[in-house]
Amino acid sequence: MIIKTKNLTKEYEAGSQIVKALNGIDLSVEKGEFISIMGPSGSGKTTLMNIIGCLDSPTNGTYHLNERSVSELDDDELAKIRNEEIGFVFQSFHLLPRSTALENVMLPLKYAGCSENEAIKRSKKVLENVGLQDRVKHSPSELSGGQQQRVAIARALVNKPSILFADEPTGNLDSKTGNEVMNLFKDLNNQGQTIIIITHEDNIASQSNRIITIMDGLIESDTRN
Amino acid sequence: MLIKESLVSAITSIKSNATRSFLTSLAIIIGTAAVIAVIGLGSSAEKALEQSIDDLGGRTLYVSPGQNRRGAVTKGMIPLDIKDAEALARNNEHNWRISPTITRNRQIKFGNANINERVGAYLPIHFNVRGYDLEHGRLFTEDENYGRKRVVVIGSDVPGELKTNVKNILNNEILIAGVSYKVIGILKEEGSTGWQNPDDELYVPLLTGAQRLFGTDKVDSINVGISNDHNIDAVMMTIEEILRAKHDIGPGEDNDFRISDYSQFADLRRQATGIFTALIAGIAGISLIVGGIGVMNIMLVSVTERTREIGLRKALGATQRVIMMQFIVEAILLCIIGGIIGILIGTSLLFLFASLNDWPYALPISAVIGSITFSALVGLFFGIWPAKRAAKMDPAVSLRYE
Numbered sequence A: 001m002i003i004k005t006k007n008l009t010k011e012y013e014a015g016s017q018i019v020k021a022l023n024g025i026d027l028s029v030e031k032g033e034f035i036s037i038m039g040p041s042g043s044g045k046t047t048l049m050n051i052i053g054c055l056d057s058p059t060n061g062t063y064h065l066n067e068r069s070v071s072e073l074d075d076d077e078l079a080k081i082r083n084e085e086i087g088f089v090f091q092s093f094h095l096l097p098r099s100t101a102l103e104n105v106m107l108p109l110k111y112a113g114c115s116e117n118e119a120i121k122r123s124k125k126v127l128e129n130v131g132l133q134d135r136v137k138h139s140p141s142e143l144s145g146g147q148q149q150r151v152a153i154a155r156a157l158v159n160k161p162s163i164l165f166a167d168e169p170t171g172n173l174d175s176k177t178g179n180e181v182m183n184l185f186k187d188l189n190n191q192g193q194t195i196i197i198i199t200h201e202d203n204i205a206s207q208s209n210r211i212i213t214i215m216d217g218l219i220e221s222d223t224r225n
Numbered sequence B: 001m002l003i004k005e006s007l008v009s010a011i012t013s014i015k016s017n018a019t020r021s022f023l024t025s026l027a028i029i030i031g032t033a034a035v036i037a038v039i040g041l042g043s044s045a046e047k048a049l050e051q052s053i054d055d056l057g058g059r060t061l062y063v064s065p066g067q068n069r070r071g072a073v074t075k076g077m078i079p080l081d082i083k084d085a086e087a088l089a090r091n092n093e094h095n096w097r098i099s100p101t102i103t104r105n106r107q108i109k110f111g112n113a114n115i116n117e118r119v120g121a122y123l124p125i126h127f128n129v130r131g132y133d134l135e136h137g138r139l140f141t142e143d144e145n146y147g148r149k150r151v152v153v154i155g156s157d158v159p160g161e162l163k164t165n166v167k168n169i170l171n172n173e174i175l176i177a178g179v180s181y182k183v184i185g186i187l188k189e190e191g192s193t194g195w196q197n198p199d200d201e202l203y204v205p206l207l208t209g210a211q212r213l214f215g216t217d218k219v220d221s222i223n224v225g226i227s228n229d230h231n232i233d234a235v236m237m238t239i240e241e242i243l244r245a246k247h248d249i250g251p252g253e254d255n256d257f258r259i260s261d262y263s264q265f266a267d268l269r270r271q272a273t274g275i276f277t278a279l280i281a282g283i284a285g286i287s288l289i290v291g292g293i294g295v296m297n298i299m300l301v302s303v304t305e306r307t308r309e310i311g312l313r314k315a316l317g318a319t320q321r322v323i324m325m326q327f328i329v330e331a332i333l334l335c336i337i338g339g340i341i342g343i344l345i346g347t348s349l350l351f352l353f354a355s356l357n358d359w360p361y362a363l364p365i366s367a368v369i370g371s372i373t374f375s376a377l378v379g380l381f382f383g384i385w386p387a388k389r390a391a392k393m394d395p396a397v398s399l400r401y402e
Helices: A045-052 A075-085 A101-111 A116-129 A145-157 A175-190 B002-016 B018-055 B082-090 B125-130 B142-146 B206-213 B232-246 B262-305 B307-315 B320-357 B365-391 B395-399
Strands: A003-014 A017-029 A034-038 A060-065 A086-089 A163-167 A194-198 A210-215 A218-224 B059-070 B073-078 B097-110 B113-122 B134-137 B151-154 B173-176 B179-187 B202-205 B221-226 B257-261
Touching: A003 A045, A017 A045, A017 A218, A034 A045, A034 A175, A045 A060, A045 A163, A045 A194, A075 A086, A075 A101, A075 B307, A075 B320, A086 A145, A101 A116, A101 A145, A101 B002, A116 A145, A145 A163, A145 A175, A163 A175, A175 A194, B002 B018, B002 B320, B018 B262, B018 B320, B018 B365, B059 B232, B082 B097, B082 B206, B082 B221, B082 B232, B097 B125, B097 B206, B113 B206, B125 B221, B142 B206, B202 B206, B221 B232, B232 B257, B257 B262, B262 B307, B262 B320, B262 B365, B307 B320, B307 B395, B320 B365
Parallel strands: A034 A194, A034 A210, A086 A163, A163 A194, B113 B202, B151 B179
Antiparallel strands: A003 A017, A003 A060, A210 A218, B059 B073, B059 B221, B059 B257, B097 B113, B097 B173, B097 B221, B134 B179, B151 B202, B173 B179
């Protein structure tokens, strides 16, 4: 069991009102699963990803990541978990514009305290795995959207995370490149990588093994293909 | 490796906002340039002063007439005369060189030129006491002094003032107050000491001046030359003893002469320079602080602009400490670059001013290290708050910042 949450709730203060983004989520994820989380905007799917991605802490409930309780960890401990256990891929790629592809991929390794030579070696290997071995020294502006997203995926994978989170990973790509990225995810999943994709597109979700729908901060449906 | 990453990120950020970075560090640049130029000028001026004191060939005490007071009654100026100087010269306890002087302005004529210039009557030893060197011809001798010969040594500017040149005036006669004197020597350029210009002066033997030119044996002052290792207080006491005995001053009565120390003038000047330097350096320091506020301001802008980058770095595992370091390094780097440019500009200004004034070029290395350190501290101090703001950002919120 990689992820196990129990009665996860999250409340925000918006002015004088308290907004309940999550209303008690019970979720279990096994190693090797390929999951899509769907739901309309405001449903709480992003909040859920923030919490299980250790970017945010729940108001109530428990969250165990790899059998370890993370709901009460402090900022630095959460940063360490994000560095070692979680890889993020974003809709808008979020690459550092003035760094090369290689430097972007090396960043998590630097935060992990890896030596420069080791970081270069490992980053080149991962860039090769996503098919960008000849784009290593290019800056993001010299790469196509699909190539940029593959750099971001390489960066998410470089620290061998337990889970790969992708938030609308194909949202900024045309359908052809989107498919290439989805094929890359499927390959990675076939190699045993646990992946959670947040999406609102049915044809993306249908390519995963399990679809979870969120509505008003609760799991509405949880189906396996 | 993280420090290197912070440095690389800081350099990238500064380079990508080159104009903004330059404008931000302008106050630091100006402040540092001012500090360096002023401190450098201060020490150059001091060094110039020390050199001119060294040129005097040791220290010179200056004995001048004073007022004789008995109770509240002032009996007017009691003059010093040549006999006082002779009495001092007879004592050789301190191995001093006694040089009495009488100076007056007199009309000088050569050819058609007619000027009013200072004429001084001195012993031959005077040139040695004041460290004046000869450029052309020769100095007058003891024999010429005792013989009251009409010979004159002139300062380096005098030929020009008499609208002639060295060749025409040397070994020729000039008229001093209507009487002809033979120009036997011309001094090297000495430069003004601040209260008199030896280059403008004409020098005649003491007894010649006393009898032929000025008609008095009252001297203006007596220079007492001693070497640097003498105890100045002991020397002053000996002078006092001799002159008090000579002037019949009883116990408990005040001296009717004054002894001053040339190096006291130097000390005063040094003090004034020091105060001035400290004042300007202080103002420049304020400019550095103001610059620091500018840096803080632009760092806050930079933090806000890079909210998404901060969110991303945090998502990838950067701790608060790492983010904080990144922005502090950037602020410090901005200030240090400003400091270095400032030092280069300040040094150039200093070089320019020093060569214009013919001063030796002196810049204490401590001023350079000090201003770099101070710039770095300004960056550190004013970088902390923006960096803390960056570090405290919520990763989930900042990732989605538009």
